[in-house]
Amino acid sequence: MSRQAPTLEDVARVAGVSRATVSRVINGVRNVDPGIQEVVRRAIERTGYAPNRAARSLVTRRSQTVALIVSGAGDTPGEEQNAFAARVFADPFFGRVVSGVVGYLRPRSMHPLLMFAESAETRSQVLADLRQGSADGALVVSTHADDPLPALLADAGLPAVLFARPSRPVRLSYVDLAHREGARLAAEHLLERGCRRIVTVTGPLGVAASQDRLAGFRDAMARGGHPYVPVAEGGFTLDSGMAAMSGLLAEHPDVDGVFAANDLMAQGVCQLLREKGRAVPDDVAVVGFDDSSVAVTCRPPLTTVRQPVEEMAAAMAALLDEHNRGVRTEPTSLIFDPELVVRASA
Amino acid sequence: MSRQAPTLEDVARVAGVSRATVSRVINGVRNVDPGIQEVVRRAIERTGYAPNRAARSLVTRRSQTVALIVSGAGDTPGEEQNAFAARVFADPFFGRVVSGVVGYLRPRSMHPLLMFAESAETRSQVLADLRQGSADGALVVSTHADDPLPALLADAGLPAVLFARPSRPVRLSYVDLAHREGARLAAEHLLERGCRRIVTVTGPLGVAASQDRLAGFRDAMARGGHPYVPVAEGGFTLDSGMAAMSGLLAEHPDVDGVFAANDLMAQGVCQLLREKGRAVPDDVAVVGFDDSSVAVTCRPPLTTVRQPVEEMAAAMAALLDEHNRGVRTEPTSLIFDPELVVRASA
DNA sequence: GCCCCGGGATAGAGCGCTCTCCCCGGACTC
DNA sequence: GAGTCCGGGGAGAGCGCTCTATCCCGGGGC
Numbered sequence: 035m036s037r038q039a040p041t042l043e044d045v046a047r048v049a050g051v052s053r054a055t056v057s058r059v060i061n062g063v064r065n066v067d068p069g070i071q072e073v074v075r076r077a078i079e080r081t082g083y084a085p086n087r088a089a090r091s092l093v094t095r096r097s098q099t100v101a102l103i104v105s106g107a108g109d110t111p112g113e114e115q116n117a118f119a120a121r122v123f124a125d126p127f128f129g130r131v132v133s134g135v136v137g138y139l140r141p142r143s144m145h146p147l148l149m150f151a152e153s154a155e156t157r158s159q160v161l162a163d164l165r166q167g168s169a170d171g172a173l174v175v176s177t178h179a180d181d182p183l184p185a186l187l188a189d190a191g192l193p194a195v196l197f198a199r200p201s202r203p204v205r206l207s208y209v210d211l212a213h214r215e216g217a218r219l220a221a222e223h224l225l226e227r228g229c230r231r232i233v234t235v236t237g238p239l240g241v242a243a244s245q246d247r248l249a250g251f252r253d254a255m256a257r258g259g260h261p262y263v264p265v266a267e268g269g270f271t272l273d274s275g276m277a278a279m280s281g282l283l284a285e286h287p288d289v290d291g292v293f294a295a296n297d298l299m300a301q302g303v304c305q306l307l308r309e310k311g312r313a314v315p316d317d318v319a320v321v322g323f324d325d326s327s328v329a330v331t332c333r334p335p336l337t338t339v340r341q342p343v344e345e346m347a348a349a350m351a352a353l354l355d356e357h358n359r360g361v362r363t364e365p366t367s368l369i370f371d372p373e374l375v376v377r378a379s380a
Numbered sequence: 381m382s383r384q385a386p387t388l389e390d391v392a393r394v395a396g397v398s399r400a401t402v403s404r405v406i407n408g409v410r411n412v413d414p415g416i417q418e419v420v421r422r423a424i425e426r427t428g429y430a431p432n433r434a435a436r437s438l439v440t441r442r443s444q445t446v447a448l449i450v451s452g453a454g455d456t457p458g459e460e461q462n463a464f465a466a467r468v469f470a471d472p473f474f475g476r477v478v479s480g481v482v483g484y485l486r487p488r489s490m491h492p493l494l495m496f497a498e499s500a501e502t503r504s505q506v507l508a509d510l511r512q513g514s515a516d517g518a519l520v521v522s523t524h525a526d527d528p529l530p531a532l533l534a535d536a537g538l539p540a541v542l543f544a545r546p547s548r549p550v551r552l553s554y555v556d557l558a559h560r561e562g563a564r565l566a567a568e569h570l571l572e573r574g575c576r577r578i579v580t581v582t583g584p585l586g587v588a589a590s591q592d593r594l595a596g597f598r599d600a601m602a603r604g605g606h607p608y609v610p611v612a613e614g615g616f617t618l619d620s621g622m623a624a625m626s627g628l629l630a631e632h633p634d635v636d637g638v639f640a641a642n643d644l645m646a647q648g649v650c651q652l653l654r655e656k657g658r659a660v661p662d663d664v665a666v667v668g669f670d671d672s673s674v675a676v677t678c679r680p681p682l683t684t685v686r687q688p689v690e691e692m693a694a695a696m697a698a699l700l701d702e703h704n705r706g707v708r709t710e711p712t713s714l715i716f717d718p719e720l721v722v723r724a725s726a
Numbered sequence: 727g728c729c730c731c732g733g734g735a736t737a738g739a740g741c742g743c744t745c746t747c748c749c750c751g752g753a754c755t756c
Numbered sequence: 757g758a759g760t761c762c763g764g765g766g767a768g769a770g771c772g773c774t775c776t777a778t779c780c781c782g783g784g785g786c
Contacts, residue, residue: 039511041772052736057774065733084511088443089772091434092741099493099514120479120690124673129469136465136496143505145514147445148492150482159489165385165430168445168491272677305679327470331618333651344466387742398766403744411763435742438771 040081049077060085091167098144100354101169102135103160104128106152107178118152122177125298126327127343131175131197134347142355146173151183164192171354173197173347179240193357195350199367201242207353209346209368213243214250216339216372220293220321221254223337223374229291229319233264235278235303237295247295247323268299275302283310290318291380297322297329300336304379319380334378342370386427395423406431437513444490446700447515448481449506450474452498453524464498468523471644472673473689477521477543480693488701492519497529510538517541517700519693525586539703541696545713547588553699555692555714559589560596562685562718566639566667567600569683569720575637575665579610581624581649583641593641593669614645621648629656636664637726643668643675646682650725665726680724688716 046053051070058066059074066074077083091097104122122128135146147169151157160183164172171193174183179201187194188204196208224232234251237244248265255263264286266278275294279302283289292307294300300322304314312318314334322329325340349368356362392399397416404412405420412420423429437443450468468474481492493515497503506529510518517539520529525547533540534550542554570578580597583590594611601609610632612624621640625648629635638653640646646668650660658664660680668675671686695714702708 042774043772053773054736054738054775055734058735061774063775067734070735084508086438086772087512087514088434088437088441089741090774092432092438092743092772093774095434095741097434102494117479119482120475123469123475123478124472126470129466129474132469132494133463133466136494140496140502140505143509145447145493145495145509148448148478148482148494150486156486159486162430163489163491166433168433301677331647388744389742399743400745400766400768401764404765407744409745410765413764416765432742435771436744438742438773439744441771 039086040083041086042083045074045077045081045083048081049074095167096358097167097170099147099169100135100139100144100351101149101160101164101172102132102146103149103151103172103174103183105157105174105176105181105183106150107176107180107182119150122150127324128175130326130343131347134344135173135351137344138348138351138355157183157186161186161190161192165190170358171195173350173354176200179238179242193354195353195357197346197350199242201240205365207357207362207366207368209349209353209370211243211341211346211370211372213246213372214253216323216341217247217250217293218254219372219374220323220339221251221258223376223380224291224293224319224321225255225258225260227291227319227380231286231289232260232291232293233266233282233286233289234293235266235268235275235282235295235299237268237270237299239267244295251293268295268302270296270298272298272302272305275299276306277302279303279306283307283312292318292320294320294322297324297326297332297336297338300338300379301328301332304332304334304336315378315380321380325375329375329377332379337377337380338375340373340375342373346370385432386429387432388429391420391423391427391429394427395420441513442704443513443516445493445515446481446485446490446697447495447506447510447518448478448492449495449497449518449520449529451496451503451520451522451527451529453522453526453528465496468496473670474521476672476689477693480690481519481697483690484694484697484701503529503532507532507536507538511536516704519543519696519700522546525584525588539700541699541703543692543696545588547586551711553703553708553712553714555695555699555716557589557687557692557716557718559592559718560599562669562687563593563596563639564600565718565720566669566685567597567604569722569726570637570639570665570667571601571604571606573637573665573726577632577635578606578637578639579612579628579632579635580639581612581614581621581628581641581645583614583616583645585613590641597639614641614648616642616644618644618648618651621645622652623648625649625652629653629658638664638666640666640668643670643672643678643682643684646684646725647674647678650678650680650682661724661726667726671721675721675723678725683723683726684721686719686721688719692716 042053042056046056056074059071149160151160175197184200184204188206194206199210236248266282268274268278292303294303300320303320307318314320322336322338325338329336329338388399388402392402402420405417495506497506521543530546530550534552540552545556582594612628614620614624638649640649646666649666653664660666668682668684671684675682675684
């Protein structure tokens, strides 16, 4: 298709020096005579040289690539695997993860290699790819609590960093949010607003984050003089938010405040309340969680607990980098603080 | 960190054959005695061998990786570059692209390398990465009409396939939708429904797709006896849809049908109509375009023109593959047919 | 004047694969 | 029975880079 790409050898010949010298100039290693540096640089320009990545990787044992793995639980049937990626990216959360990761990687001229692992087969595929050196490590975002991938990675001795604390302890670093603290912010906001009949829609209770948010919310409510809070479990989706709220409303028609464990469910809560003739926020105040893009597009815009996803994702990449460079050897956890964002819904 | 990974040499020693034979077994090349095949396979298992990707790439000149590039126009200022990825993935469209690409790549054990190019600097970075052999080619999705990247790729002789016809002709393959046809479906549906005072909200008119949708809509309307259609230009975002509809409604208060050039704007149109006291679809029927995830979550669910994005994305990957394998040498265009999906909004 | 020292450059040995060429031996042809 | 084929296997030359060991050479110490 195209003429043979120039190699180090070609540049060296043009510059009238050895291959090693050119390599040193490119990698900025050791003392090289400034004059010769200039000559080499010009030769590189003239030849249009671009170092071959595979050759470099072969000797350095680094791929300058990081695997960004979205990992589901158990086994997704074959027909649904194709839809997995679409479902995942339908949640604005992942866009923010990608954004944060890229923010760290790009200045270091690295790129994320996108992988999905939602069945036993794809999981072992991912593991094999990593062992082949396709990437210098993995950044894992699990969509389910009982994701087996982290343990597999740890057992294989592959460098990896997780988003969110794994449900079973694993010798891997992770970043996470102070969920209880975030739920406390939501509770206090609702109470300060004067709400007195408050209910909550939780995430799937198998997920540690859901439990923490619920626990934090209950604690803060109890401290505020409300020892009992009606609870309905949702599944982090819009529909599940509607369904959960529907049940709560039937049992507690006088409700005046709702805390939903994520924004998508909060949107569902708002939609259901409107359908049932309740005005948000005048009749019922609603607080979400995440501060994802739906928080802004939702009508009314959601008051929500902001999770600094981009920062957290960037921190994942940074942690992995430190592990790879040997700067950090022990598994570490980095916990980020949430923040209340007040909009129209509460 | 871990013991030295086993190499082909190690496997060959264990199996008692030569390196070449092991390589042949792994790559399924030429006839190898079934008995020896079995011995080699066992040796691979025993040693836990995984072929080194860099070494293989070095000699085959294939990375088994495809760059998936989201490309913006002109120059995005540095502070906004980090948000680019998040903005991009906020549109459910890209999730579907990723899904389609992965659907093709995964069975071939390849992965997409995610890149963003929204400024001159990042564009040349991307170009350099590609020339280094980080990927076997590029799949490009442009967010703007005047994206310079396709031309740069073509000039550099790098294999690439585009999503949507480029505004200026370029010697590259692309996939696209029969936009005029899709707009025709929308027009005919509104007319059949009995709408008589119909307006349309277009996408940014610098984008070819927007122009085609508008032209197709006008043609079909004219054929249906409506030579004049009020038009307002939007920007494919929710807000721009609201703004455009606000203007149209002021000038044409008796409107009873709207065609919006994408679902996000259609959602904006619905929201604005509701705010102005118009019921959808009873007072005004609304048709969107794309059949993205918002079409389902929108209230009411949108009647829309489905774009088979996943199929189109998979076709991009397939085209690139064919170019790389030398099966296809000339730039090709693949045009997909849209389909009307009737839901509640019209 | 000899030796030592060290900055600055080179030579060359791999990294782990693929693939071309070559060899061997049994079956087939005439 | 000699020549020809061909299936099955091995040897070894790279692919383009990094990096260690080495060399060269000018200057300073004694």
